[in-house]
Amino acid sequence: MLIPIENVLSKDEVLHFRQQLAAADWQDGVKTAGTLARSAKTNLQLEDGSALAVALGNHILRKLGNHPAFISAALPHRIFPPKFNCYRNGGAYGLHVDSALMAIGGTGLTVRSDLSATLFLSEPDEYDGGELQIDGPFGVQAVKLGAGDMVLYPSSSLHQVTPVTRGERIASFFWIQSMVQQQDDRALLYDLDQAIQGLTPHSATSPDLITLTQVYHNLLRRWAVT
Template identity: 40%
Template sequence: MHFLLEPLLSPPVVGGLLRRLRQAPEEAWRSGVETAGWHARTVKTNRQLDPTTALHGALAREVVEAMEAHPLVRAAAFPRRIHGLLFSRMGPGEGYGRHVDNAWMAGGRADLSFTLALTDPEACEGGDLLLETPGGEERIRLPSGHGIVYPSTRLHQVEPVSRGERLVAVGWIESRIRHGEQRELLFELDAARRALFAQDGKGEVFDLISRSYSNLLRWWDG
């Protein structure tokens, strides 16, 4: 399953990130082809902040800490590590054609991918994220500070920008629960027990559901 983070970062925090990114010298932005898989290099045209810079390290820490603290990320993604943060910049004519993310990134296995919008939708034309799901293609256009988390197994693309500039942060999650169906079942079971607790308090049925949740988490963690 995929889910939205509405929002992940507050407007003041996003504004600070954007200000520092736009102050970065042009030579700090490198071709996105450098981080693409061999098959994706033919369809990727963007620029990415050099990951070896101190600026990248500081901004990446802010995003990772926000992801780690978000209750929906903890409840639905079961993150073991959040890694591979990239800050991507696209202008007119730039985009990222249809592809699937690599199974392994430099920081670990890619079970889930995420995109965090830094610029507002009005900042550019084009640049929509197209996500292929079992129910069909979904068009994603996020407000500034909002994010989407989706299985890294999904084919997706970013439409070319025709006007303005698109700035996003992207990264990956290695989950403690490798299989998406298991993550979804655990998420629903946890939601059910929390709703039951809110309605009736801690009782026998709540205890049984909690035991099942904990045991499944114990068995599937790996």
């Protein structure tokens, strides 16, 4: 399931990020690609662990921790520190799948990639091309969201970034280990939670709504691993 998460960052926050990233020391992204992906990857990335990457990444994590739509969709257990990339001058990333397990450097921790996230930092009209194309059960879906918005999708999906033929596509990307590993279970919980949130303003004390909430938490109790 592909889920857009709106307004992770405000427009002012995006502007601050872009000002900081404009002066960043971008490196060849092929250095961080796996063996099979190296020939398919032509982009730039911010150095992992740099002061700027850590500061901006921590800001994103703080915002996500207070974003109800993200919590509902991801049920996060552990999040890989956000990375940052830039596509320009024909830069692209061919069809690939994300690694299943990713070690967080210097921590001894490993993230199982259940969900992949792309947080867009460029507006769609700032560049041509650069669509995130995700191969799902109903065909290929192309994603190009507004700056500050994010998309979540299963890390098991084949996906690619098409060539950027004009302008720059700047984004943050990272992976989430969910408390609920199975995608179908997580999707069911998300749909149920969205229904509960939609009904709550109109009938917060309804016995039926209270029962739905009980069902949600009992399913979460059954499936979640912490």
